[in-house]
Structures are given as structure tokens and as C-alpha cells.
Amino acid sequence: MPYTYPHTIENGHGEKIIFLRLVSAPDGDWLEIENHVTPNVGPPMHVHHKQAESLTVVQGRIASQVLGEEPKFNGPGETAEFEAGVPHKFWNAGTDTLICRGWIKPAHNVEYFLTEIYKSTVANGGRPGAFDSAWLMQRYRSEFDMFDIPVFVKRVIFPLALFWGKLAGQHKKFKDAPPPVR
Numbered sequence: 001m002p003y004t005y006p007h008t009i010e011n012g013h014g015e016k017i018i019f020l021r022l023v024s025a026p027d028g029d030w031l032e033i034e035n036h037v038t039p040n041v042g043p044p045m046h047v048h049h050k051q052a053e054s055l056t057v058v059q060g061r062i063a064s065q066v067l068g069e070e071p072k073f074n075g076p077g078e079t080a081e082f083e084a085g086v087p088h089k090f091w092n093a094g095t096d097t098l099i100c101r102g103w104i105k106p107a108h109n110v111e112y113f114l115t116e117i118y119k120s121t122v123a124n125g126g127r128p129g130a131f132d133s134a135w136l137m138q139r140y141r142s143e144f145d146m147f148d149i150p151v152f153v154k155r156v157i158f159p160l161a162l163f164w165g166k167l168a169g170q171h172k173k174f175k176d177a178p179p180p181v182r
Helices: 110-121 130-139 151-167 170-174
Strands: 007-010 013-023 031-035 046-048 052-059 062-066 072-074 078-081 088-092 098-105 144-145
Touching: 007 110, 013 110, 031 078, 052 062, 062 078, 072 078, 110 130, 130 151, 130 170, 144 151, 151 170
Parallel strands: none
Antiparallel strands: 007 013, 013 031, 031 098, 046 144, 052 078, 052 098, 062 072, 062 088
16 A cells, blocks of 8 residues: 555554655665654554564653563663564653654555554544454454453454454455555
8 A cells, every 4th residue: 555655643542653754675665663652652562573663762761661571761862672573562651752763674564554553543532443453453463463452352352343344344444455464
């Protein structure tokens, strides 16, 4: 799905991502990004199975945590990096807006996935819709997982949401979704 850069998304709850540009490289395209995060806000524990991520603090204080480890804190000029396949989360540990610049390598479908999740979060008043979450998590399961979604929801609620949502035609909004990376 082609985007015009810069491409900005917001989840309506204090997180904004600006995809500054898509960089073509011989080993795969990657995204240059900028994050703006309000105090005490950040994405839940998640994993990019195929993408590494790097965030350098421009303003504020970031806390980051790898699953099973203690949080680490970084200030301006310092970087938090996450290798592909490593479950992690981060949040604004300061009192001002956290601004980070960084990259996601390779890009694959992260821009599409996050754009649709944020869109659904705004449309549904704070949480992504059940069908949207189920559809995106199933389609892109080779690339992403969210650890804060309970197993019961993933194994019972999501299949039901997919079944009823498909009957209602909700899947049609994703007709132009890019194929998952296997």
C-alpha cells in the first residue's frame, strides 16, 4: 500500500507515529520514524518477529522493557534498540512529551498494521475493535504478536469475532491489505 511521506498516525490516547520516509536498500526497505508519546503512555508488550526497531530520544525520558527483564531508562541522545523476535514495550517515563527518532528494519507490513490498529482504536473509543484486532492479528501473525491480549481472547473471542465479522462484511475494508511476510 503506497503512502505519502511524511505519514502520521495517532491512536487518540497519547501516541503519535510519523513515518518520515521509506528508504530503499538492497537488504530490504526500512522506515525512518518519529514517535511522540505523552507521559505514562506507550505501546503494550509486543513483538515484531521480523523487524528490528531503534528509538533515539530527542526530548524526554523513555523507559523500555524486554519481556522478563527490568526496565531501562534513557534520556536525550540515548538509544533503545530491540532486535527482531524480542518481546518488548516502551513508555514515556518523564513529565513532558517524549520524542524519539529511529527506524524499523525491514519495513515489511508494520506501517499498514499500525495504521489500521490506530484507525480502529480511534473509531472504537480507545481499544481496537474486536474484528479489526482479530483480522489483523491473524493475517500478520508471522510478523507481530501482542502479549497483553489474553490467550482466551486470542483463542475464543477472536475466532468468534472473525466469524461474525466476515458474515457482516467487515472484512471488505481490508480488501487492499498487503500480503503477510512468511
